[in-house]
Amino acid sequence: MKTFLSNAFSFTSSPLTAINCSQEDSYDLYAQCILRDDLTSKLRITFIALFIINCALLAKNIYNLVVIHRLKRTKNLKHMAIFNALLLPTILLHMALYANSILLELGLPGYSLMVYGIIEIVQVIALNNLFALGAYFWMKMLFRLTFNNKISINCHLQNRGVYLHF
Known part of the structure; x- marks a missing residue:
């Protein structure tokens, strides 16, 4: 439970980044790129x-x-x-x-x-x-x-x- 809360806190404190569709990993994962x-x-x-x-x-x-x-x-x-x-x-x-x-x-x-x-x-x-x-x-x-x-x-x-x- 403690690791879940720490991961949730680190997720909210990190800035949001835009999805880079030129990378193959993000192209296959995100529907915004397809x-x-x-x-x-x-x-x-x-x-x-x-x-x-x-x-x-x-x-x-x-x-x-x-x-x-x-x-x-x-x-x-x-x-x-x-x-x-x-x-x-x-x-x-x-x-x-x-x-x-x-x-x-x-x-x-x-x-x-x-x-x-x-x-x-x-x-x-x-x-x-x-x-x-x-x-x-x-x-x-x-x-x-x-x-x-x-x-x-x-x-x-x-x-x-x-x-x-x-």
């Missing part, structure tokens, strides 16, 4: 295409948020606003994953494997939460249409130009 090198050129091009697709999705999401914000006074779009607001960081995390391939294609050092893993974990959690929230909103809409059938028929007929009052 880069993702399994991306082939074809896979990088595919990831760049996915990055461009995510840029288009990001622009569409920002446009949706602006439209929802403008219609906020006249309509109740709370669920759409929540869903689109949570979709924004999910798309940004996807773009962060695919941006690594752009860096590697340009010959720049990409993310370390540790950073890449953290981004991937957070992105998967955000996407799962988004899917669960979307399923919740969808089920809530189905239950409203099922239990308020008279109202749903009335709204459906009003949208077609037939105005019926029950």
Whole structure:
């Protein structure tokens, strides 16, 4: 017990040093030094295409948020606003994953494997939460249409130009 405490004290009293990734020992031990090198050129091009697709999705999401914000006074779009607001960081995390391939294609050092893993974990959690929230909103809409059938028929007929009052 005494040696454990003395080792713990010496660990806290010694200054922290940066990891030197040029040494072979630290390169194999620390995830900060390991880069993702399994991306082939074809896979990088595919990831760049996915990055461009995510840029288009990001622009569409920002446009949706602006439209929802403008219609906020006249309509109740709370669920759409929540869903689109949570979709924004999910798309940004996807773009962060695919941006690594752009860096590697340009010959720049990409993310370390540790950073890449953290981004991937957070992105998967955000996407799962988004899917669960979307399923919740969808089920809530189905239950409203099922239990308020008279109202749903009335709204459906009003949208077609037939105005019926029950």
